[in-house]
Amino acid sequence: MNRRKFIRDSSLLSTSSMMPSLGRSADNWSGGQIQHLIPLSNHDRILLKVSFVEPQQNPSLRIGQTSYAGVQTDTLGRFWTFHADGLESNQDYELTLQQQGNRYADSWSLSTTPAPTADAETMRVLVFTCGGGPDEALTDTGVWRYLPVSTRQRLLQRGLSYAPDLAVGIGDQVYWDQNIARRWRGNERTQANRERIWGKYGSFDEDLAVFGTANEATLTGCLDEQIASLYRTTFKSVPLILTQDDHDYFENDEGTDDIITFPPRNFTARLGRASQALYFPEFLPEINRPAHLVGSSRNGISESYGSYRWGSLLELLLYDCRRFITLAGPTATFIEEQTERWMASRTAAEETRHLIHIPSTPFGWSAGKWGEWYPDYLQANGQLGLENPKPYWQEGWFAQHQRILASISEQDERIPIILSGDLHAIGSGLITRSGDLNLDNPVHTILAGPIGTGTGWPSSSRGIGATVPLGLEVEERVHPIENNGFSLFDIDADSIEVRQFAWLPEQGLDAIDNLQPFSAFRLTR
Numbered sequence: 001m002n003r004r005k006f007i008r009d010s011s012l013l014s015t016s017s018m019m020p021s022l023g024r025s026a027d028n029w030s031g032g033q034i035q036h037l038i039p040l041s042n043h044d045r046i047l048l049k050v051s052f053v054e055p056q057q058n059p060s061l062r063i064g065q066t067s068y069a070g071v072q073t074d075t076l077g078r079f080w081t082f083h084a085d086g087l088e089s090n091q092d093y094e095l096t097l098q099q100q101g102n103r104y105a106d107s108w109s110l111s112t113t114p115a116p117t118a119d120a121e122t123m124r125v126l127v128f129t130c131g132g133g134p135d136e137a138l139t140d141t142g143v144w145r146y147l148p149v150s151t152r153q154r155l156l157q158r159g160l161s162y163a164p165d166l167a168v169g170i171g172d173q174v175y176w177d178q179n180i181a182r183r184w185r186g187n188e189r190t191q192a193n194r195e196r197i198w199g200k201y202g203s204f205d206e207d208l209a210v211f212g213t214a215n216e217a218t219l220t221g222c223l224d225e226q227i228a229s230l231y232r233t234t235f236k237s238v239p240l241i242l243t244q245d246d247h248d249y250f251e252n253d254e255g256t257d258d259i260i261t262f263p264p265r266n267f268t269a270r271l272g273r274a275s276q277a278l279y280f281p282e283f284l285p286e287i288n289r290p291a292h293l294v295g296s297s298r299n300g301i302s303e304s305y306g307s308y309r310w311g312s313l314l315e316l317l318l319y320d321c322r323r324f325i326t327l328a329g330p331t332a333t334f335i336e337e338q339t340e341r342w343m344a345s346r347t348a349a350e351e352t353r354h355l356i357h358i359p360s361t362p363f364g365w366s367a368g369k370w371g372e373w374y375p376d377y378l379q380a381n382g383q384l385g386l387e388n389p390k391p392y393w394q395e396g397w398f399a400q401h402q403r404i405l406a407s408i409s410e411q412d413e414r415i416p417i418i419l420s421g422d423l424h425a426i427g428s429g430l431i432t433r434s435g436d437l438n439l440d441n442p443v444h445t446i447l448a449g450p451i452g453t454g455t456g457w458p459s460s461s462r463g464i465g466a467t468v469p470l471g472l473e474v475e476e477r478v479h480p481i482e483n484n485g486f487s488l489f490d491i492d493a494d495s496i497e498v499r500q501f502a503w504l505p506e507q508g509l510d511a512i513d514n515l516q517p518f519s520a521f522r523l524t525r
Helices: 003-008 019-025 149-160 188-201 214-231 266-279 337-349 395-409 509-514
Strands: 034-041 046-052 060-063 066-069 079-084 092-099 108-111 122-129 166-170 240-242 305-310 314-319 354-359 417-420 426-434 437-448 472-481 484-492 495-503 519-524
Touching (some): 034 108, 034 214, 066 079, 079 266, 122 437, 149 214, 149 509, 188 214, 214 266, 305 337, 314 337, 337 354, 354 395, 395 426, 395 437, 426 495, 426 519, 437 484, 472 519
Parallel strands (some): 122 166, 354 417, 417 437
Antiparallel strands (some): 060 066, 305 314, 426 437, 484 495, 495 519
């Protein structure tokens, strides 16, 4: 299918089996025209990713007296990016999406952040992980592989009820692994369940481009349901950062004699980049983040490695541990080397009262998976161990882990803290030792909590849940529990208060609306 035929056959989208989900995701705020809207702002810019139910021509974003033209990011004109720069810091702006003067929806508000050097007294961050997954994900045995989208929305609404200044979804915005058919080949029942849950999406053709071919409709059919239908326009006034992990490249991290899935091959890397280009903002430029870091464009927009600043109060370092992974044995890395040096310099600078590392792959716990920092592997006795080595694991990964952990611990004035997701669990602890690294200034590690995981928790297939690796000593404040949930971080000049929320389907949907923290603690400088 060439580009001309694709454009001519634009009904490919409107007749897609995913169109019913478009109707559900379209928000009444826009009268059903806008499918989803995700914003990000810093001290002088606003970036929006917007999709419409139907293709549009030349939409624009109006802020005050200035109009910013949309940039089309798909082939048909349903997906648009709006980038407004030259704004004032710490201002509440009124935004309007329009076409030739006609509004798509009522105006709404969105704020820029305090200037990087400005004093800021407090802020609140909502953090979660694993938001992706198909909507109707019920197996023939009654197991929900992923929670229904409506349930995930209810959990997010509970988090938003606390009025956060920023929200962060750590990795796994989508679940549709392309290598899964190979792993499940020959298991007829499992194949039938796979068809039941994922068959509606069709399939990708790796011999074709992502855009301008049938692959584009396949991609948007999947992500309209898993991303657009989940977030809709709910976050239009709350900046939302979504980072990427293994499943965002349409693969699970696996290293076996049959398949090694990372670094992503050309096609899956393009799927990951296309997902972000269409659905959620890249990281905005930041004065202390070099524009030449890998994954960045000349204007400082960054795809994989980001920083977020809230005045002089907080700096976040967010990093994808998958796209630039290397398999070089003792020198292998999860994080590209120049980027690691930048992260170390930002950690040592101590220009803000607080700094939080947010990697896509957790520190402090293992599930015996291939693509982890740790060599621990599930042994015949059902425990993690080293006797039977983990195939294709790279020792350089742990060496990089040690360098990053040491840099965080070596901060003199700030709370050493790492926040992550991935393991489909909620928990917290204090890393006091890692290998031969004794941490005189122990590092707090926190698992944010999964939004989308269903009743079939991954530990049932892995054979083990989140476990402290053999080479580490971790004082677990809360041993990771396999519950759905999220975390809130209230930050002031001298402390970070953490509240963690947990829920299981047997508690009933109504319990979500009044969910209270099961764990709360305050970290002080």
